[in-house]
Amino acid sequence: xxxxxxxxxxxxxxxxxxxxxxxxxxxxxxxxxxxxxxxxxxxxxxxxxxxxxxxxxxxxxxxxxxxxxxxxxxxxxxxxxxxxxxxxxxxxxxxxxxxxxxxxxxxxxxxxxxxxxx
Numbered sequence: 001x002x003x004x005x006x007x008x009x010x011x012x013x014x015x016x017x018x019x020x021x022x023x024x025x026x027x028x029x030x031x032x033x034x035x036x037x038x039x040x041x042x043x044x045x046x047x048x049x050x051x052x053x054x055x056x057x058x059x060x061x062x063x064x065x066x067x068x069x070x071x072x073x074x075x076x077x078x079x080x081x082x083x084x085x086x087x088x089x090x091x092x093x094x095x096x097x098x099x100x101x102x103x104x105x106x107x108x109x110x111x112x113x114x115x116x117x118x
Contacts, residue, residue, distance in 0.1 A: 008077045011058035013041045019080065020065060036065055 017032050017039070018024075025031035025038075032039045037050025046061055047054035055064055062073040 004078065005059075005074065008074060008081070009057035009059050010044070011077065011081050013044065013046055013058060013061050015081075016058050016061055016077070017041070022065075034065060 017034070020034065022032045022034040022039075025033060028040075030040045030042060032041065034048075037048050040047045040049065045054065045056045046064070048064065053064065055061065058077055059070065059073050062068070062077055063070065066073070066076075068076075
C-alpha cells in the first residue's frame with residue numbers, strides 16, 4: 001500500500017490539473033485557473049494564491065481541489081490514473097555495492113544510515 005501511495009503522490013500535478021476543469025494560463029506556464037482559485041505549480045508543489053494555501057503531491061492537490069479526505073483522493077486518483085506502471089528494474093546499483101536501492105521493496109540504503117522504508 002505504501003508503494004501505491006508513493007506512485008499516486010508522484011503523479012505530475014500538471015497532468016492531474018489537465019484532467020480536471022482547470023484552465024492553463026496562456027501567459028504563465030506555472031499558473032492554472034481552477035474552481036478553487038488561481039494555482040501555481042512548481043514540480044511537486046502547488047500554491048493557491050486565492051486562498052493562501054499550498055501543498056505537495058497529487059494527493060494534496062486533489063484534496064485541495066475537491067475538498068475531500070485522504071482516502072477519497074487516493075481512491076479517485078488510483079482509479080483515474082490506473083495506467084501507472086511499476087518500474088521494470090528490480091535492483092538498481094548506485095556507485096558501490098553497499099549503496100543500493102531495492103525498487104521492488106521500496107527500501108533505500110545509504111552509507112551510515114539505516115534502511116528507510118518509503
